[in-house]
Amino acid sequence: MERDNQFIGQSGAFLDAVERASRAAPMSRPVLVIGERGTGKELIAERLHRLSLRWGEPLVIMNCAALPETLIEAELFGHEAGAFTGATKARAGRFEEADKGTLFLDELGNLSMAAQERLLRAVEYGEVTRIGSSRPIRVDVRIVAATNDDLPLMAERGEFRADLLDRLSFEVITLPPLRVRDGDVGVLADYFGRRMAAELEWQAWPGFAEHVQRGLENHDWPGNVRELRNVIERAVYRWDNWDEPIAHVVFDPFDSPWKPFTPAHRQLENGANHTIGPAAALSGPPTQEYDSIEDLRGAVDAHERAIVEHALGKHRWNQRQTAKALGLSYDQLRHCIKKHGLMQEDS
Numbered sequence: 001m002e003r004d005n006q007f008i009g010q011s012g013a014f015l016d017a018v019e020r021a022s023r024a025a026p027m028s029r030p031v032l033v034i035g036e037r038g039t040g041k042e043l044i045a046e047r048l049h050r051l052s053l054r055w056g057e058p059l060v061i062m063n064c065a066a067l068p069e070t071l072i073e074a075e076l077f078g079h080e081a082g083a084f085t086g087a088t089k090a091r092a093g094r095f096e097e098a099d100k101g102t103l104f105l106d107e108l109g110n111l112s113m114a115a116q117e118r119l120l121r122a123v124e125y126g127e128v129t130r131i132g133s134s135r136p137i138r139v140d141v142r143i144v145a146a147t148n149d150d151l152p153l154m155a156e157r158g159e160f161r162a163d164l165l166d167r168l169s170f171e172v173i174t175l176p177p178l179r180v181r182d183g184d185v186g187v188l189a190d191y192f193g194r195r196m197a198a199e200l201e202w203q204a205w206p207g208f209a210e211h212v213q214r215g216l217e218n219h220d221w222p223g224n225v226r227e228l229r230n231v232i233e234r235a236v237y238r239w240d241n242w243d244e245p246i247a248h249v250v251f252d253p254f255d256s257p258w259k260p261f262t263p264a265h266r267q268l269e270n271g272a273n274h275t276i277g278p279a280a281a282l283s284g285p286p287t288q289e290y291d292s293i294e295d296l297r298g299a300v301d302a303h304e305r306a307i308v309e310h311a312l313g314k315h316r317w318n319q320r321q322t323a324k325a326l327g328l329s330y331d332q333l334r335h336c337i338k339k340h341g342l343m344q345e346d347s
Contacts, residue, residue, distance in 0.1 A: 007043060008191050009184040013176035018047070024171045025051035030123065032108075032168050033146040035175030038226030041146035042106065044173060048144050049102040057101030062094050065107035073115050074131050077122075083132025095128045095139050102142045108168075109149030109160065120164045143168060178221040178228060185216050185228065192229050193246070196236040209247040211309035219251060247313025305340040308333070312342070 007018055024031055025048045033041045042061070049059045067075055074084070078093030094103055105111075111119065122128045123143055127136040145168055154160035178185065194205050208216070212235075221227055235249040311322045323333040336342075 007040070007047075008188050009181060010187055011176070011181040011184045014181050014184060017044070017173055017175050020171070020173050021047050022051055024048060024173070026053065027170070028052070028054070028142050029170035030143040030145070030168045031170065032151070032172045033144065033175065034148070034151075034172060035146070036148050036177050036222075036224055038224030039175040039177060040225055041175060042104070044175065045102070045104040045106075045144045045146060049104075049142075052102070052142070054101050054142060058098050059102050059104065060094050060098035061104045061106065063106045065110040069112045069115075072112060073118060076115065077118060077128045078130040080130050080132035083130070087132070090130070093128065093130065095122060095141055096137060098141045099139045100141075102144055105143065105145040106147075108145040108147045109151060109154060113161070116161045116164050120161060120167060123164070123167045178224040185219075185221070186213065188225060188228055189213075189216055189232050192232040193236050196233045197242065200237060202242040204242055206242050206245045208249075209245040209309075209313060211306065212245075212247060212249055212313065215249065215251075215306070215310070247317070248310060301340070304336065305342075308336050308340065309342065312337075 007014075009015065009018075021031075021044050031048055033044045035041050045061075046059065049055060062075065064072060074087075074091075074093070076093050076095060078091050078096055079087050081087060081090045118128075122139070122141070126138055126140065128139055129136045151160055151165055155162040155165050178188075189208065193208070197205050216228075216231075223230075230253075231249055231251055234253065235246055238250075239246045239248070307326070308322075311326050312319070319333055319337070320330060323330050326333065328336070
């Protein structure tokens with residue numbers, strides 16, 4: 001599948017970030033893109049490049065967290081033959097490759113202090129020097145950098161050069177996490193779902209059942225758009241009947257009754273007792289207080305309904321299989337279906 005480079009969303013917070021990127025694009029100045037994992041930082045970098053006067057020149061991407069500290073400087077600035085063990089021939093660095101274009105530095109907070117010092121000179125003077133050489137090379141490169149680290153805090157702690165941060169922060173674009181993008185979860189889910197259905201050559205797009213839509217809206221999405229895409233594509237490819245709305249999604253692909261046993265002390269250390277999923281999202285925090293017995297009963301009913309709905313969806317509304325999976329008798333399940341008004345989805 002081709003790489004997804006489209007902006008999908010309608011929330012004000014998301015559109016404001018995209019608009020800020022569009023305004024900054026023509027300026028040949030450094031831009032910092034801040035955001036949680038999966039929020040689309042690389043897409044913003046691409047937009048900054050494509051809408052700039054450098055659009056016809058290279059966009060060079062380097063993930064600063066993907067290389068060991070000893071190789072980052074050589075990768076960025078290049079090296080001469082014999083500069084270090086294994087350097088059998090001279091090699092241009094990413095700055096030279098990006099000359100006249102844009103260099104996107106992802107995970108900027110992972111740069112060593114030595115690499116930061118060399119980067120500062122490159123940004124300030126437009127010069128780089130290959131490792132093993134004393135001759136500087138002039139380059140014309142626009143820097144776009146991204147991170148999910150708190151760089152001002154790192155600068156206060158002496159973990160990131162404050163002068164480099166000053167040079168790179170001509171414009172700072174902070175991307176909103178998916179959980180605050182009102183209305184975008186449904187739009188994105190429909191987009192990713194339709195695209196996956198087309199890839200699978202479905203004859204129609206059935207959409208999602210109502211309880212699945214509620215579960216998607218209630219999920220926190222710690223992995224943001226990337227996580228949502230995985231959840232939706234997994235749900236579509238596992239669904240066999242395109243004539244019926246998709247009635248089951250799996251938020252945590254590692255959740256399984258057969259997963260390896262984790263000792264209790266490891267569970268506490270890793271937070272393994274946290275449940276991710278629509279039922280958990282509807283249940284509310286365990287310490288929640290209720291003003292009346294009616295509020296408590298309403299919360300219990302909502303939790304019960306979510307469990308029954310998702311179990312029915314998982315078992316394609318086969319009531320006998322669902323009852324067995326929930327440890328209920330067939331009559332008990334029928335009572336729950338009637339109690340929560342789910343008969344209209346009964347088949």
